[in-house]
Amino acid sequence: MARAVRDRKRRPSSGPLSRARIVAEAVALADRHGFQNLSMRSLAERLGVEAMSLYNHVVDKNDLIDGMVDHVAGEIALPAREAPWKPALRQRALSAHQALVRHPWACPLIGLRLNVGDNMLAHVEAGLARLVEAGFSYEMADHAMNAIDNHVRGFTLQQLNFPIEPKKFAQTAQDYLPKLPPETYPHLRNLAERVASGAYDGLDDVSFGLDLVLDGLERLLRDGGAASRSSPGFSGAR
Amino acid sequence: MARAVRDRKRRPSSGPLSRARIVAEAVALADRHGFQNLSMRSLAERLGVEAMSLYNHVVDKNDLIDGMVDHVAGEIALPAREAPWKPALRQRALSAHQALVRHPWACPLIGLRLNVGDNMLAHVEAGLARLVEAGFSYEMADHAMNAIDNHVRGFTLQQLNFPIEPKKFAQTAQDYLPKLPPETYPHLRNLAERVASGAYDGLDDVSFGLDLVLDGLERLLRDGGAASRSSPGFSGAR
DNA sequence: TTGACCGGCTTACGGCGTAAGTCTACCTGC
DNA sequence: GCAGGTAGACTTACGCCGTAAGCCGGTCAA
Known part of the structure; x- marks a missing residue:
């Protein structure tokens, strides 16, 4: 009893418990030890x-996780209000990418x-x-944003499955070569060999695919196809 | 003892255990009762x-899950060899979308x-x-495929978080309206209201965003930008 | 002074993945 | 036809998980 009281007093590092403190510590813990090692007990x-x-x-634990995801979302810079839509959304996407790389466990949780x-x-x-201000209809803006965000999420997810340092990156590809006999997977093998040789590293650059999407959207806007189009979506889900 | 023997004999529905049978049953079970209710015990x-x-x-259970994902991948139709690249990849993407909708649990597992x-x-x-046959360089083909596949996965994931039937779809949006005060989220609120009113349903159509990407790629190919570009990626991860 | 309540704490339950070891039916070589 | 090995089932048990239920001390308003 007395012991419990004393223990309560010497709770490490600062003040009373709160949702914010819990979520923040959970994020830190997941960053350090991986998401699947985060349990209510270890966090406590x-x-x-x-x-x-x-x-x-x-x-809930689910509620906690929701909080963690939103915490990461809070690290994404909001697009500059004054910038034109394209650089603004580009920056928004890159910032999201950075946040997701900073917290690798968050990516699979997002959808x-x-x-x-x-x-x-x-x-x-x-x-x-x-996007709406730029002249897209609501429905087109929704689709456009989905295209952008899906790219960022998908790309980052792939990127995170491979070691980031180029040396290890090439080595990992090397390790997978035996699984790719040239007669069954000629093209894939070819690609993997280029990666294994260190000549290429396709996952180093979010912006390529991103610009592909943005350019497509710009053209759509210029050609006037961005005003109509049948159906929009509700994008609260992300 | 005798009991155990007898029980072993009356194992329901057909032959000996095998990885294939286990994986197939796991897929069926996840389809019916949800992925998070699939345990080694319930499967057994x-x-x-x-x-x-x-x-x-x-x-492992992870090994089992890998098998399940690959099982779903096996349901995706391979693109027609004779068709031009664009319809071929379009069909490939749509088939993937269908498979993912058929097995909603698979989508978050893929990356x-x-x-x-x-x-x-x-x-x-x-x-x-x-893509390579169409004239894309390996690295460009890799990026292009990523763009396509990421869109399909991202879109499907979003779609699966909302009820599919239009009635319920609108209702769900309706339910979320209180979370979206117009003064803080004017555009989002606006969009949500359109969905809630039943006027729109933005998640009914994969093909819009898909065509956006495909058109962008086609233009890239036509303009000759598809041959160079610095770096490719190894795409074994999907 | 008292009593409600808030925010900690303890205990306990059922379920999980799986390590370790056992048993039995069957196949193989003599 | 029999010995020995093996494959593939089974049993038991461990340590973890999320969380339901209830307890208990401290704080603060009436």
């Missing part, structure tokens, strides 16, 4: 508290559940706003 | 067997681990082949 221990105490501030935290909503709102 | 029971018996044919099953490799090889 890290906060100098028992697991069940977390449930005073968080309804998994509907993410309707404040930060995510602000992120979506800002993107939508730039 | 479904197969009339004990959990640990599965490990004679599967090294999570490196997927190097035979079916997935064949899927990637086929796409790469069409």
